[in-house]
Amino acid sequence: MKPLAGHRIAALGGMAERPLARFLVSLGAEVGGPVKGASFVIDDLGLDRLGDIAVPEDAIHVSVTTFGSGGPRSHWRGGELVASAMGGALRVTGEPGLPPVKEAADACTFHADMVAAAGAMAAHFARGTHGKGQHVDISVQQVAFSRNTNGVLVWQFDRQKLRRAGGSLAYGKATVRAIWRLKDGWCFHSLMTGRLGAPANQALSDWMDEAGIDNPLRGTDWLTYNRSTLPAATRAIWEAAIADFFATRTKADIAEEGLRRGINACVANEPADVLADPHLQARAFFTTPSGLPDRFAVIREGINPLPAPAIHAGTRPGPLSGVRVLDFAWALVGSITTKTLGDLGAEIVKIESRTRPDLARLDVQVSASTAGNWDDKPWFAHLNSSKRSLSLDMKNPRSREVLDPLIDWADVVVENFSPGTMKKLGLSYEDLSKRNPPIVMVSGSVFGQTGPLAREWGVDGTGGALSGRTFLTGYPDRDPVIPGAVPYGDVIVPYVMAASVSAALQHRRETGRGCHIDASMYEICVQQMRESLAAARRGERPHRMGNSDAGIYFQNVFQSADEDRWIAITLFDENDEAKLKAITGDDVSAWTRARADHAAVELLQEAGIAAGVLQDCEDMIEHDPQLSSRGALVTLDHPLLGPFGHIATPIRFSRDVFQPFRAPGMGEHYREIARTLCGLQDGRIDELATAGVFQ
DSSP states (O other): OOTTTTOEEEEOTTGGGSHHHHHHHHTTOEEOSOSTTOSEEEESSOGGGOTTOOOOTTSEEEEEESSOSSSTTTTSOOOHHHHHHHTTTTTTSSOTTSOOOOOSTTHHHHHHHHHHHHHHHHHHHHHHHHOOOEEEEEEHHHHHHHTOHHHHHHHHHHOOOOOOOTTEEEOSSOEEEOEEEOSSSEEEEOOOOHHHHHHHHHHHHHHHHHTTOOOTTTTOOTTTOOTTTSOHHHHHHHHHHHHHHHTTOOHHHIIIIIHHHTOSEEEOOOHHHHHTOHHHHHTTTTOSTTSSOOOSSEEEEOSSOOSOOOOOOOOSOSTTTTOEEEEOOOTTHHHHHHHHHHHTTOEEEEEEOTTSOOGGGTOOOSTTOOTTOTTOOHHHHHHTTTOEEEEOOTTSGGGHHHHHHHHHHOSEEEEOSOTTHHHHTTOSHHHHHHHSTTOEEEEEESSOSSSTTTTSOOOHHHHHHHHTTTTTSSOTTSOOOOSSSSOSHHHHHHHHHHHHHHHHHHHHHHHOOOEEEEEEHHHHHHHHTHHHHHHHHTTOOOOOOTTOOTTSSEEEEEEOSSTTOEEEEEEOSHHHHHHHHHHHOSOHHHHHHTSOHHHHHHHHHHTTOEEEEOOOHHIIIIIOHHHHHTTSEEEEEETTTEEEEEEOOSOEESSSOOOOOOOOOTTTTHHHHHHHTTOOOHHHHHHHHHTTTTO
């Protein structure tokens, strides 16, 4: 299915080869030709530098720049390293005691381009509603900032800052090791909380016992284990034992026996490993003329076209106003997808269950939250703005009395359960489309809906490890580190899903056909590593490069006058180098060490040098005028937590401005939804409640 077939893209600046262009082409659009007559215009210049180029009024014009169009710093020079620094990702990546190190390749830029794709497709759908184009503005810095969910929360609630944790994941109250040395490489593994992680955690403990390793994990009740509350001293003992165990295993052991046993571990692949992966081959991911990946999601078009569904009259502002979404999502991938759709104006009904609450309702990360209270978690609030909640026990047969009318009501169904789960519930795409033929369903998973690994375990770090991101992040002479130390695959996939949904809705409007969208975190992370894969295909062996980049003249981070404060500097050519040395002399490091970071960066930017402070959450929330001017945090009043800053969906529309609202309590709207959307009378609602349907 090619929902953008017949549309042309005019690419300005260096956008023709960027991920945004590749994404639009994957949906059927063509790149090239003049701005006049183009359906989409994409640029990396921004409105400030566009000059006298006249964009057609009916075109969707997308700008992706380091700092965004407008605002006090839109004229600053930037790039990948500077955006990562100013957006908070660079400061928390790397080992304690060493200079911070950038993520592999173009992580922040790729993320921003996927956000831009979601904005472009939402504006495309809005154009189908009102016939008008608009400008969609993306700041790479703001997009990078939006990944800092944990850091933003612990700063706002507890005035704590996340630190570099090397091969560990920092969750606020806990730091959990996740990168482990093997005999011949490295693997990714972390112990997961509660029901989600219990089987895999037990499988690891059993394997350690069989291997004869001293095993302090033995006898743990994994259903009650919580990564946030485990004492640090106990964690240190556990991790030492796990390290001893993994040091006796090989990459093949993890990929084969570990997979068979069901432990939540995967190999940190090199690019050549990725190219040879049987799962990707089974999904024909590399079956392209270049041998490099072209697609971002698999879209399977529905059959039996019907008259195009009516356009609903939406009451909320935003480009997706009137779109109706039934949300079976949980954790990060699904929740951010529906948050994005909801923030942009869609009406979201979130299906939840008290018997299996969302992980984000469980983790106690800040002092304002308590164990056992599902409604006081700011993490959940961040991820679930602009939704209504319906608590429903879908294993109760009588729940279909509520669910079936919602399937009839919905334009879109979103889910990110393990593949096969929706089928067991009678909610597969085939089931849904029989009842509602033009429905659009989107499924997000680690490995995709098909292929030999489809039903295997995976989390955000799995996509990073298997794709090569982890292996290529760090210094050449040291172990790899967690790439970004903040979620990546978990926050990239939602924008691919949201973009695909909006494109599919406009296609449905034109043809009457729905579709099923299959988005794989692994594949999307591999898309980000495309240049490294190309190098591997040429016979090269890409390796960790620290802060260097083969395509950049020079870049690095330099310590400033204060402890653990750093400055990122990128030089694009010899002229930049001459400008820098005219200010600093030959010893750049000595010059930066004698100066405060913000003052030094201001001076360098005034001279036209791309530079940025490696900002922490205090810098970004309290003192960054550019992020403030873009509304990077939006204050919403929470009934238990009070008013606090929620991370805004990082897209600016010139015409269809959107307005989010606070996240719901568990089942907060069940009666309202059952009455107004399902057509049930109060007496019947009470009867179903007594029968345990609304659990």
